[in-house]
Amino acid sequence: MNATLDRSGRTKTPVPRYAWVILAVVFLASLAAPLNFVKAPGIATTLMPYFGIGVEEFGWIMAIFSVMGIILAFPAGFIMQRFGVKRVVLLSVGCCFVGSTMGALSTEFSLLLASRFIEGVGNSIIFVAAPAALIAWFPSERQGVALGVWGTCMPFGTFLMLNIAPTLTNQYGWQSVWWFGSAVAAVAFLLYAAFFKMPVAPYSDEAKHVSHAENTNKTSIRELAMVLKVRDVWLAGFIFGCFNFVVATVINTYYPLFLETEVGLTNVVASSITGIPELLSIFGCPIVGLVADRLGAKKGLLVAGCIILGVTSSLVFFAFSAPMAIILMACLGVFSPLVSTGVRLVIPEATGNDHLKAGMGNAVLSFWQNFVGLAGPVLAGFFVVNVGWVETGLWLFAPLFVLALIASVLIRSGKRAAQARAETFRKRST
Secondary structure, three states, X not given: OOOEEOXXXXXXXXXXXXXXXXXXXHHHHHHHHHHHHOOOHHHHHHHHHHHOOOHHHHHHHHHHHHHHHHHHHHHHHHHHHHHOHHHHHHHHHHHHHHHHHHHHOOOOHHHHHHHHHHHHHHHHHHHHHHHHHHHHHOOHHHHHHHHHHHOOHHHHHHHHHHHHHHHHHHHHOOHHHHHHHHHHHHHHHHHHHHHOOOXXXXXXXXXXXXXXXXXXXXXXXXXXXXXXXXXXXHHHHHHHHHHHHHHHHHHHHHHHHHHHHHHOOOHHHHHHHHOHHHHHHHHHHHHHHHHHHHHOOXXXXXXXHHHHHHHHHOOHHHOOOHHHHHHHHHHHHHHHHHHHHHHHHHHHHHOOOOHHHHHHHHHHHXXXXXXXXXXXXXXXXXXXXXXXXXXXXXXXXXXXXXXXXHHHHHOOXXXXXXXXXXXXXXXXXX
16 A cells, blocks of 8 residues: 655645454454453442452452553564464454453352462563554554544443443342453454454555464564663653543443442442543544644643643542532543553554554563553542552552653653664664
């Protein structure tokens, strides 16, 4: 395909038609992980008495999901180099299916935790392999839209499960939620296996990093390991960790419980309000990606997002009425994509726009995501029990976003910085 020029005079490479099919099946495969991850928060008041556990023990239902994510984050990049994107994604979705099925059959808390451990394997590798698949198919100046649309899998899966889990539980028991997770994973596995393939040939002169076939890719283990020395990759990972600690982990885990016990809402209403940020992010992520493609303002998006989310998240536990909670959750939803999508867009730039190197860069994001996924529910549970809800927001959330803001300012962004990093990779590999 030949490159053209857009109205601003910048090079614009056409997107292969089949790339949109790839985006669809990668999205569905990726959806299985967040959907299964957030099965528990919306039905906490059902699970705790069923298994005879308290608030801190309940936190482990979410935290254990991240253990394998920490262990496999970096190996996932090398596993993908050895076995290819397709097999790694199929392994991820398969683990979600097996773990969710095992969880549905659990009658003891220890078995439920074991099933979450298996699901965590799938969660740990999907967010390494899926972005690499998209970067291989989409030209660099169009990756913002692709990664933005794909990024909605997390908020969409979270919103969907937060809203249907209480209803399914009330009608069919909590096990039905786990069976639903198994069904989604099974469908995703079959469709991805049938339709996913790597591009046969480069689609432009700018995309020669894309292999003629995945098994001929020459990116070496040594080159992948060099990604772990890139400062901006780690800064992006740290920002992503702060974001996930506050928004994706602690708020999604405990806010339904907060609204039930402190505000007096039913579990259905509390869970729906908690899902508002995810609903709005479904629209926000593609918009942020589009803006980044048009303006190239990746760093500016991150900086603005860290400032706004720092203020908003520190106030969430001040909500002692349903309308106030709705307003605060809506603010989180509007501005969360600035960070959640913004960090994903930094990775291709920071890794020379090579899809396997970008996979290793996303492994750093996955490490931070799973690290805070493990520590977040446990630490926040301790704060809630021993300090209080309001103090958790002020003493835990606000300082984390201050640190994230500093990291976002330090990231080098732009075409010149990307070219310099690509040259560094070339020199180190020769």
